[in-house]
Amino acid sequence: MSNHPLDPLSAAELSAVVDGLRSSKALDHRHLLSMVQLHEPTKSELDEWAAGRELVRAALVTVWNREAALISEVVVSVGGEVISWTDVPGAQSPVLAPEANEALAAAKADPRVAEALARRGIASVDQVHMETWPFGAQIPAGLDDGRRLIWTPMWHRPDEGSNVYAHPIGDLRVIVDLDTSEVVAIEEDSLIPIPATPAPYRARDTNPSVALKPLEITQPEGASFTVDGWRINWERWSFRIGWCQREGLLIHDVAFDDNGTVRKIARRMSIAELVIPYGDPSPGAYRKNAFDTGEFGLGNYTNSLTLGCDCLGEIVYLDVALAEADGSIREIPNAICLHEEDFGILWKHTDELGHVEVRRGRRFVASSIVTVNNYEYGYFWYFYQDGSIEFEAKLTGIVLTLAADPDLDYPSSTEIDPGLLAPYHQHIFSARLDLDIDGVENSVLEIDAVAAPMGPENPHGAAYTTRSTLLATESAAQRVIDPFANRYWKVVNPNRLNHVGAPVGYKLVPGHTTYPMAQRESVIGKRAGFMYSHLWVTPNNEAEKYPAGDYPFQHEGGAGLPEWTAADRPLENTDVVLWYTFGTNHIPRIEDWPVMPVERVGFHLKPVGFFRRSPGNDVAPSQPKHCH
Numbered sequence: 001m002s003n004h005p006l007d008p009l010s011a012a013e014l015s016a017v018v019d020g021l022r023s024s025k026a027l028d029h030r031h032l033l034s035m036v037q038l039h040e041p042t043k044s045e046l047d048e049w050a051a052g053r054e055l056v057r058a059a060l061v062t063v064w065n066r067e068a069a070l071i072s073e074v075v076v077s078v079g080g081e082v083i084s085w086t087d088v089p090g091a092q093s094p095v096l097a098p099e100a101n102e103a104l105a106a107a108k109a110d111p112r113v114a115e116a117l118a119r120r121g122i123a124s125v126d127q128v129h130m131e132t133w134p135f136g137a138q139i140p141a142g143l144d145d146g147r148r149l150i151w152t153p154m155w156h157r158p159d160e161g162s163n164v165y166a167h168p169i170g171d172l173r174v175i176v177d178l179d180t181s182e183v184v185a186i187e188e189d190s191l192i193p194i195p196a197t198p199a200p201y202r203a204r205d206t207n208p209s210v211a212l213k214p215l216e217i218t219q220p221e222g223a224s225f226t227v228d229g230w231r232i233n234w235e236r237w238s239f240r241i242g243w244c245q246r247e248g249l250l251i252h253d254v255a256f257d258d259n260g261t262v263r264k265i266a267r268r269m270s271i272a273e274l275v276i277p278y279g280d281p282s283p284g285a286y287r288k289n290a291f292d293t294g295e296f297g298l299g300n301y302t303n304s305l306t307l308g309c310d311c312l313g314e315i316v317y318l319d320v321a322l323a324e325a326d327g328s329i330r331e332i333p334n335a336i337c338l339h340e341e342d343f344g345i346l347w348k349h350t351d352e353l354g355h356v357e358v359r360r361g362r363r364f365v366a367s368s369i370v371t372v373n374n375y376e377y378g379y380f381w382y383f384y385q386d387g388s389i390e391f392e393a394k395l396t397g398i399v400l401t402l403a404a405d406p407d408l409d410y411p412s413s414t415e416i417d418p419g420l421l422a423p424y425h426q427h428i429f430s431a432r433l434d435l436d437i438d439g440v441e442n443s444v445l446e447i448d449a450v451a452a453p454m455g456p457e458n459p460h461g462a463a464y465t466t467r468s469t470l471l472a473t474e475s476a477a478q479r480v481i482d483p484f485a486n487r488y489w490k491v492v493n494p495n496r497l498n499h500v501g502a503p504v505g506y507k508l509v510p511g512h513t514t515y516p517m518a519q520r521e522s523v524i525g526k527r528a529g530f531m532y533s534h535l536w537v538t539p540n541n542e543a544e545k546y547p548a549g550d551y552p553f554q555h556e557g558g559a560g561l562p563e564w565t566a567a568d569r570p571l572e573n574t575d576v577v578l579w580y581t582f583g584t585n586h587i588p589r590i591e592d593w594p595v596m597p598v599e600r601v602g603f604h605l606k607p608v609g610f611f612r613r614s615p616g617n618d619v620a621p622s623q624p625k626h627c628h
């Protein structure tokens, strides 16, 4: 049994939940498990639990009835007792692995597909890599009758171990009904040559020769953090690691020990959605607008990490477990990597007498990597000795590819090898940040730097000040970045003043980000409406977890943040949640091929008036043998 209500569900608990559902006869051959997540306690339930009240630990099981085309949300205790059953009419299940496999098998078994491949010089469907993609755009006329459909981009695999993405089959796609595994359409365009330039990247094939001397990270006295179940203590930080089949890595209950006073900073932080809109209108590209979190369950694709490769140094790994759609339990060893790393100097000053003070900085890293088809996403949470927190997504893997019709122009793609295109696209993340700065009641301010025109207020022309605007309602709190104004957003606790009488706070500092290129009235624009503001603020509601709604698959759009915030709830001095949209506009480079070097996007959370001094000044100097 678990020792904390926020611990991820263990393999044993998941088994008991599935067994309980089966023995209650609630589940039969018609059902698949879309998602099994911890039924997270609310803030008040957690407070009651901390005060000694008993709390029923339970799973939230999303069940898909394939015959009735019905989603049900079922709360099942980890003892296997069904607590509640709620149907969600109209909701559609994300793509589930058994369905995807059956759909691929149906596509590959269809003789028309084999014939079409033969016309392209491919003798066997075994030499073809097909993927199942949701319709991220209009479903073809005649097929748009509410069925759950996927389509199959495909690539030729000339040899075992070939990089298939070098060989897209640009003129053939199969559309399959996910629930019945019926091939409902084969889309065959006029022949486009299959790009032929191989793009190997396995060491076996490339014999890479650029090598450096060994770099060993050793911590002879051990690491400076402790892991107690899922709770981490490092330096003055404490927090809990969470994990979920949908969002993957989560962070709970972040606090900082400020000279003996443990001060709350965040209750729950996650990357609640990731959507990748594609910008090439070509037949093989325009529908590739996938919600990797909401339509697939990002956590399902979590890698098992390896020491010395994925992570270096004194590592502690955490294992996770998940329930597959058929109710079997899968464990992922080494799913989450915990370690600390040197991060250069924390601060330094040489004074007028020549005296030097310098501190080396270190950071704690909690990370996890997923592989979703062609792409890898690393989620890295960093905790620093100056009281700041950073999230960084590391994007790597292989860009999606298209075959070029020699008679056409492709203004929305990069040609990376002759006839081989990488379409323009954006990776857009949504962070859900339930911050609790010294308590749950907080307000959010937007801070802009502003310069007055030359005149009595600005006689020398160089004066500037800051303008602080309270984001008092949900409609007022839908904001975009403004680098020219050095804009940031500050979460303050108006009930807690610092030593100079200002409310204590943390600021959200935007990093590199992007703005959606898809039109708002497009299918993806409607479905991912959250993309059109970098910041949203909502009053905390534990039922509001996913910015594009709980069920984005084939959704008509408008769900999630646009829907909730239409209520225009007040936000002042209340329990607020910040939603930060960030990402990158990926105009593929030839140098992103064949495997893209890591691209980084993210944001910082930094204390502003939260501490009395820089917490970095409490950091002791390095020992002399380590600092000559």
Ligand SMILES: [Cu+2]
Pocket: 399, 425, 427, 586
């Ligand atoms: Cu990309």
